[in-house]
Amino acid sequence: MSTGGLITITGGDTPPLTTGREAAREAAERELAKPVYHQDDPGLLQRALDRFWQWLGDFFDRASGATPGGGVGLFVIVLLVILAVAALWWRLGTPRRAARSAAALFDEGPRSAADHRAAAEAHAAAGRWNEAVQERMRAVVRSLEERTLLDPRPGRTADEAAAEAARSLPAHAEDLRAAARTFDDVTYGGRTADPATYARLRALDLTLDRTKPLLTETTP
Known part of the structure; x- marks a missing residue:
């Protein structure tokens, strides 16, 4: 029985408890705070995820309400943004390659074309195709330098070497x-070479070694 803001409990001959x-x-709060009542409560991570998904759902609800066409219009806009980002990524390449593609072709001291060819063949025999491609491209450039079709120049990149060599070897420009791009992709772009990739570069090296240059005013 409740009287004047008090709760009175009576029973039998026991004096009423007020x-x-x-x-x-406070007694009810202490009772409900006991662990036995919270054994099945979600953990901290689950509560955080629930709040995140609730926020995300509310965000998309508000966005679809403000977008012409509702949910369909919002989906189309998101799809167009994804396609635009993918197109830029494909056109510009990975940031890693863009940041490092200007690195020098030769990262060690001077070695002959024969040395680079021998190293390339050793890597190929061991199945290390990335290293084989790198050494074969260096052999190509060093061979052109030895034939005086390129000036020996420290710091030259693979792209620069290809562009300069194309002036005296236009049929192989x-x-x-393509060989320079392969070298950059393998060395800086995170690509993986295979036997076919190395075979193409090896064939180019042997072909250039037998090709007579086109004599121009700029050819040494």
Whole structure:
């Protein structure tokens, strides 16, 4: 029985027990705070995920309400943004390659074309195709330097070597550019070479070694 803000509990011959409302509330809170009542409560991570998904759902609800066409219009806009980012990524390449593609072709001291060819063949025999491609491209450039078709120049990149060599070997300009791209992709772009990739570069090296240059005013 409740009287004047008090809770009175009576039973049998026991004197009535009177408890104030505030004390009863605190007692109930202490009781409900016991671990036995919270065994099945979600963990901290689950609560955080629930709040995140709720926020995300509310965000898309508001966005679809403000976008012409509702949810369909919002989906189209998101799809167009994804396609635009993918197109830029494909056109510009990975940031890693863009940042490092200007590195020098030769990272060690001077070695002959024969040395680079021998190293390339050793890597190929061991199945290390990335290293084999790198050494074969260095052999191509060093061979052109030894034939005085290129000036020996420290710091030259693969792209620069291909562009300069194409002036005296115009029939192989496209193959030289492709070889330079392969070198950059393998060395800086995170690509993986295979036997076919190495075979193409090896064939180019042997072909250039037998090709007579086109004599021009700039050819040494």
